[in-house]
Amino acid sequence: MASPKSNQILETIINENYEALRNALDVSESLLNHLEVNKIITEEAMDSLVKTYGGKNKADRLLRILRDLRTDDDIPVIMDALGDDVSRNKKAYQIFEGWGSNKRCETNHDPGTETINLIPVAKCTSDMKQIIQKPRKIANLVIPCPGRTCHPTIEYEWECWKCKQGIEYGYDNFFYCRCGKGYINMFEFKCPHPNHGVGFKGYDVKCMAQPPTFQGDEYSHPRRDWCWKVDLD
Known part of the structure; x- marks a missing residue:
C-alpha cells in the first residue's frame, strides 16, 4: 500500500x-x-x-x-x-x-525562462527498438509541445510516460529512453499546459525533419505554425 x-x-x-x-x-x-x-x-x-x-x-x-x-x-x-x-x-x-x-x-512555471519541468510526457506510437549502443553525441530533448493551443515558446524537458526516464536525442533521427529507441516521427507529446486538452499531440513529419539546434547538452527544435498534425479532439 x-x-x-x-x-x-x-x-x-x-x-x-x-x-x-x-x-x-x-x-x-x-x-x-x-x-x-x-x-x-x-x-x-x-x-x-x-x-x-x-x-x-x-x-x-x-x-x-x-x-x-x-x-x-x-x-x-x-x-x-x-x-x-x-x-x-x-x-x-x-x-x-x-x-x-x-x-x-x-x-512549476518559471516566468523567467518560460520552462515547465514537471511531468511533460511523450510516448512512441510504434514498437521501440533495442538499444545496442547509444550514439556518442546525445542530448536531452527540450522542445515546445506541438499542441495547437499550447504556448509556442515554452520548452519542456520531455520524459517517457512509461519508463519515467528523460528522453534523449541521438542526432540519428531516434529518441532514446529506458524503453529503447524510437524514430522521432513516431513520438507524440502531452504537456501540463492548461490549454493542452485531451490526449497526446504529434509533430508533422516535415517539421521534425528540419535541422535541430544544439545548445550545451540539450536538443532544441523551433516550433513552426505548420508543424502540427491534425488534432482530432
Whole structure:
C-alpha cells in the first residue's frame, strides 16, 4: 500500500471528486486493459472488476484501488488511460486534467525562462527498438509541445510516460529512453499546459525533419505554425 506522503495528491483528487468520478467513470474493458498492461492494477484485480456487476460498483471498486494502492507517480499513466478512452471517460479525464492545469502549471512555471519541468510526457506510437549502443553525441530533448493551443515558446524537458526516464536525442533521427529507441516521427507529446486538452499531440513529419539546434547538452527544435498534425479532439 502506498504511503500517505507518496499518495497525497492522488488521494486528494479522488476524495474531493469521489461522487463525480463514480458517476462519470466508465470502467470499460479497454480502460482496464490499459491499466493492467501498465501495472496500475493487477491481473487479479482486473478479473475481479470485470466480474463486478453494475457500472457504479465497478467505478467504486476501481477508485478505491487507485486511491489506496497507487501513488502520485501513477497519475500520468492513469490520465493516459482515461485519455485513450476519452469517448467514454471525458468527464473523468477532465477532473484529473483540471487538477493538472490548476496545480501543476501554477506551481512549476518559471516566468523567467518560460520552462515547465514537471511531468511533460511523450510516448512512441510504434514498437521501440533495442538499444545496442547509444550514439556518442546525445542530448536531452527540450522542445515546445506541438499542441495547437499550447504556448509556442515554452520548452519542456520531455520524459517517457512509461519508463519515467528523460528522453534523449541521438542526432540519428531516434529518441532514446529506458524503453529503447524510437524514430522521432513516431513520438507524440502531452504537456501540463492548461490549454493542452485531451490526449497526446504529434509533430508533422516535415517539421521534425528540419535541422535541430544544439545548445550545451540539450536538443532544441523551433516550433513552426505548420508543424502540427491534425488534432482530432
